[in-house]
Amino acid sequence: MFRPHPLYCYYDSKKWILLLLLPVLRVVFSPRDIVSILLASLRDVAAAVLLIGYSVAKWKRARYSLHGGLAMRHGLFYRRTLWISAEDAASVEMERSPLMWLMGGRRVRVNTAGLRRRADATIYLPSSATRNVLMEGSAHKRCRRYAARAFPVAVMSASSSNAALGLLTLAPAVRQAGQILGREMTGEVYNLMDRLLSIGLPPLFNTITNVLVLGWAYAFLRTFTRTAGFYAERDGEQLHVTSGLLTRRDVYIDCERITALELRQTLFMRLFSLHTVTITAAGYGREKGARPLVIPAARPRELGAALDVLLPEYPICAGSLRPVKSALWRYVWPPLLLTAGSLLPLYFGGVWTTLAAVWFLAGAWWLFIRLTGYFRAGFGVGRGAVTMRYPRGLALYEIHVPCEVADCLIIHRNPWEQRNGTCTVELRCFGEKRRRHRVRALPYEAAAMLAGRLLEMDAPVKK
Amino acid sequence: MPLLTFSADKNSETVLALWIAAAGVLITGLAGCLAGLFTPWLLLLAALTGALTVFAALWYPPRYAAALHGSFDGTAVRAVKGVLWKRELYVPASALRTVESGSTPLQRRCHCRTMVLRFAGGAVLLPxxxxxxxxxxxxxxxxxxSDELPPEIPETEQ
Known part of the structure; x- marks a missing residue:
């Protein structure tokens, strides 16, 4: 049994280390004599030292072994012993931040097929140990490789960056920095944004715009640094995915455990004819904000070639069953209603005109997506797979699920659908995010026949 | 394997009617209390919920029982449920992780149960x-x- 890398102490006590900065900040912002500063900081520093000492004691008692799997023992008061066999590990993620690179350590997360919010085991190892572990699994010569280009990755990051997510991450950081460095700092950030992004909007909308742009820019940078330098390799039954500009992540996925392949396209990406491909594999993309990518952004031809290289045996079929022609209205009425709602602020005029314009644009954007979604929607069963294409939120999705992992198919029929002979098909299968895939307004008889075919195909496959 | 069919019966109708009646009495009582507290006009709401409860308790349960039916042919469970909003379920037997059945005291009295079929991607209820x-x-x-379980591997002597 070996002791984990000392980085364990840092990450275990990370939140308390900031308390040690308090005496320094007190010297900078309220210069007094050293004795009074030390006395004022004594309580905070003593608490921090105690908690850091606790982490160090935990690290000294922690042990791990890597023979046929991962055995781990840690904890002081509550001692935990964990064993994960190599066969049970569905994916292994190795992370290297700049600090880890300097210290010669790596964070390794091991995930099994269980539905959990966090990894089943997280351990800090010396880089030499991780190299040995990963060399064991890569005996074959790597010849099948896909590398993502920078421009599509930038487009994908720009398109999928969510201003709200950026704000949620950034706002507490700015507020906390403001509290530590003085109230002026928070104001300075927003003033700088004001100067950079002065586009002549009324003050209220200007502030909202600035906040949204700041959030979006942060989310964009976060996504881009996470995805840049992406490449994926197929090595026997293993898929090795590497990405990250500052923090490098290596993920090893057992190809047999991939339960769904999803193609996603936003309207912005559609302008560049780009698709993002993600997979569902136990553990991969489990962390908050992470997305289980295999191809960040690629045009159809490049996408087909990359999938042939990375997942040649993955079953895929065409979504041959299309929504009925009369169902166009069902797809477009919600965005049409939203767009019509923009007439209300337009009626009030004045500063509300800007809001009406933004409202209208948002509605039109959604309308285009639903309209494209209607023309692309489909459902198909064949060649050992189920395929569904549908619009959801502000993106278009295409999902391919092997028949043997399609857990449940539900056909919904509301009174309106019963009258015009249509239905909504819903597919449920295993996924980290527990999402349901739904295609609306399909002809009922044909959908029921395909559901029957799925069960017929499923039975011999599972036997 | 012979086709196994299932459907709701008269007892299921009774349980459903009693559930609707209990919920209706509760809501009507609540509306009556609010009328006493705020304005007698809310008695209209109480009367309306009372009437709706009587209608729902008489109209809905027979239709629900008639709609709920299904079958199991050894490979998959197929079921149809719902009166206005119909749902057709197709669950392959091999996808099932656990099969659970439960009953409330009222259900036990009326000899019926709720079945929960759990699989990796969620669960479906057959009430x-x-x-x-x-x-x-x-x-x-x-x-x-149990047929699908892998054969036990005999332990070898070392």
Missing amino acids: LLPEEETERLSKALEAVS
Whole structure:
């Protein structure tokens, strides 16, 4: 049994280390004599030292072994012993931040097929140990490789960056920095944004715009640094995915455990004819904000070639069953209603005109997506797979699920659908995010026949 | 394996009617209390909920029981439920992780149960099935899943 890398102490006590900065900040912002500063900081520093000492004691008692799997023992008061066999590990993620690179350590997360919010085991190892572990699994010569280009990755990051997510991450950081460095700092950030992004909007909308742009820019940078330098390799039954500009992540996925392949396209990406491909594999993309990518952004031809290289045996079929022609209205009425709602602020005029314009644009954007979604929607069963294409939120999705992992198919029929002979098909299968895939307004008889075919195909496959 | 069918019966109708009646009485009582506290006009709401409860308790349960039916052919469970909003379920037997059945005191009195079929991607409910049919279905599903277990590997002497 070996002791984990000392980085364990840092990450275990990370939140308390900031308390040690308090005496320094007190010297900078309220210069007094050293004795009074030390006395004022004594309580905070003593608490921090105690908690850091606790982490160090935990690290000294922690042990791990890597023979046929991962055995781990840690904890002081509550001692935990964990064993994960190599066969049970569905994916292994190795992370290297700049600090880890300097210290010669790596964070390794091991995930099994269980539905959990966090990894089943997280351990800090010396880089030499991780190299040995990963060399064991890569005996074959790597010849099948896909590398993502920078421009599509930038487009994908720009398109999928969510201003709200950026704000949620950034706002507490700015507020906390403001509290530590003085109230002026928070104001300075927003003033700088004001100067950079002065586009002549009324003050209220200007502030909202600035906040949204700041959030979006942060989310964009976060996504881009996470995805840049992406490449994926197929090595026997293993898929090795590497990405990250500052923090490098290596993920090893057992190809047999991939339960769904999803193609996603936003309207912005559609302008560049780009698709993002993600997979569902136990553990991969489990962390908050992470997305289980295999191809960040690629045009159809490049996408087909990359999938042939990375997942040649993955079953895929065409979504041959299309929504009925009369169902166009069902797809477009919600965005049409939203767009019509923009007439209300337009009626009030004045500063509300800007809001009406933004409202209208948002509605039109959604309308285009639903309209494209209607023309692309489909459902198909064949060649050992189920395929569904549908619009959801502000993106278009295409999902391919092997028949043997399609857990449940539900056909919904509301009174309106019963009258015009249509239905909504819903597919449920295993996924980290527990999402349901739904295609609306399909002809009922044909959908029921395909559901029957799925069960017929499923039975011999599972036997 | 012979086709195993299941459907709701008169007892299921009774349970459903009693549930609707209890919920209706509760809501009507609440509306009556609010009328006493705020304005007598709310008695109209109480009367309306009372009337709706009587209508729902008489109209809905027979239709629900008539709509709820299904089958199991050894490979998959197929079921149809819902009166206005119909749902057709297709669950392959091999996808099932656990099969669970439960009953409230009222259901036990009326000899019916609720069945929960759990799989990796979630669960589906088959409420208010007759007790005997639930047992038969559970046993059939258990038999299928025990057939699928891998053969035990004999321990070798070292």
